[in-house]
Amino acid sequence: MFLTISGATGLIGRRLLKIYPPDKHSVIILGRKNPELSPLFQFGHWNPTAAEPSRELLQRSEVIIHLAGEPVAQRWTPEAKTSIRDSRVIGTRNLVSAIGKLLHRPKTLICASAVGIYGDRGDEVLLEGTPAASGFLPDVCTAWEAEADRAIEHGLRVVKIRIGIVLAPDGGALQSMTPLFRACLGGVLGSGKQWMSWIHVDDIAGMIQFAAENESVSGVLNGVAPNPVTNREFTRELASALHRPAFLPAPEFAVKLAYGEMAQMLFASQRVKPQAALKAGFPFQFPQLPAALAAIYP
Numbered sequence: 001m002f003l004t005i006s007g008a009t010g011l012i013g014r015r016l017l018k019i020y021p022p023d024k025h026s027v028i029i030l031g032r033k034n035p036e037l038s039p040l041f042q043f044g045h046w047n048p049t050a051a052e053p054s055r056e057l058l059q060r061s062e063v064i065i066h067l068a069g070e071p072v073a074q075r076w077t078p079e080a081k082t083s084i085r086d087s088r089v090i091g092t093r094n095l096v097s098a099i100g101k102l103l104h105r106p107k108t109l110i111c112a113s114a115v116g117i118y119g120d121r122g123d124e125v126l127l128e129g130t131p132a133a134s135g136f137l138p139d140v141c142t143a144w145e146a147e148a149d150r151a152i153e154h155g156l157r158v159v160k161i162r163i164g165i166v167l168a169p170d171g172g173a174l175q176s177m178t179p180l181f182r183a184c185l186g187g188v189l190g191s192g193k194q195w196m197s198w199i200h201v202d203d204i205a206g207m208i209q210f211a212a213e214n215e216s217v218s219g220v221l222n223g224v225a226p227n228p229v230t231n232r233e234f235t236r237e238l239a240s241a242l243h244r245p246a247f248l249p250a251p252e253f254a255v256k257l258a259y260g261e262m263a264q265m266l267f268a269s270q271r272v273k274p275q276a277a278l279k280a281g282f283p284f285q286f287p288q289l290p291a292a293l294a295a296i297y298p
């Protein structure tokens, strides 16, 4: 397969590169600096907010997988919010604008999005057709997806994957949670009733591959495991996987003090189901949380 991947150096991108080794596939990595991976990967310099990517490189791709974006899990200062939004919205606009100018266009654009689009929804089951919420993250995701959809006008099949909390041994949400739990300082967040829609990193990378290789898939896929859990259940399972107790609840006011506005994201309840992926026949390797955590902490 001829692929171009932005954000290939990130948590999901690194896993994806294992699925598409450069000796078997032609992979172009677009990024802000050369990651010095295998020389078999071709590298194209691209700062998503600054300019359009090289058309010469895009021209050679069948599938473009666009994952780049400023990390969301940080204090939302005004500068950080601008960077979180622009790296996704302007970045995707620049990418799609370059695609529109190609003589030979790729067939498919797979664009990351996030379950953050649904906002804070209590116990409501959230499917791909559920309307987006409003607020900082929902608005960013809505604008990001709209920019990706402009590629449909250029004849591409567009898939937007609304990714949940990615569980991996080498980064993401668990990287900040694990040391606390290992030190017996882990505990439920607030009431613990908020739903967490998680996915194992192998499954999100697999879902991207599935979307890239199945021409019948288009539109939105919720990139989450079929069995979301409450924060209370997540806390219990993580503590058990790490063989530690979890008795120190983190009160909402303290988390808000520590993280500011970003704490919204930690308390948002999102009970998301991957209806479209299941209907399309995507085989989840880790549909249940205990097995996903056991694979991460063997």
Ligand SMILES: NC(=O)c1ccc[n+]([C@@H]2O[C@H](COP(=O)([O-])OP(=O)(O)OC[C@H]3O[C@@H](n4cnc5c(N)ncnc54)[C@H](OP(=O)(O)O)[C@@H]3O)[C@@H](O)[C@H]2O)c1
Pocket (backbone or CB within 6 Å): 006, 007, 008, 009, 010, 011, 012, 013, 030, 031, 032, 033, 047, 048, 049, 067, 068, 069, 070, 071, 072, 083, 087, 091, 112, 113, 114, 115, 162, 163, 164, 165, 166, 167, 172, 173
């Ligand atoms: N991991 C999750 O739990 C999760 C959940 C929901 C949604 N997502 C979305 O899925 C995508 C990939 O996630 P990930 O966890 O693999 O992300 P990640 O580890 O944070 O990596 C994303 C990549 O984006 C590029 N990047 C970072 N800051 C940037 C900026 N200011 N401007 C332009 N590019 C920037 C970097 O690539 P270079 O340095 O090579 O340019 C980085 O490797 C992201 O868009 C993320 O929002 C992830």
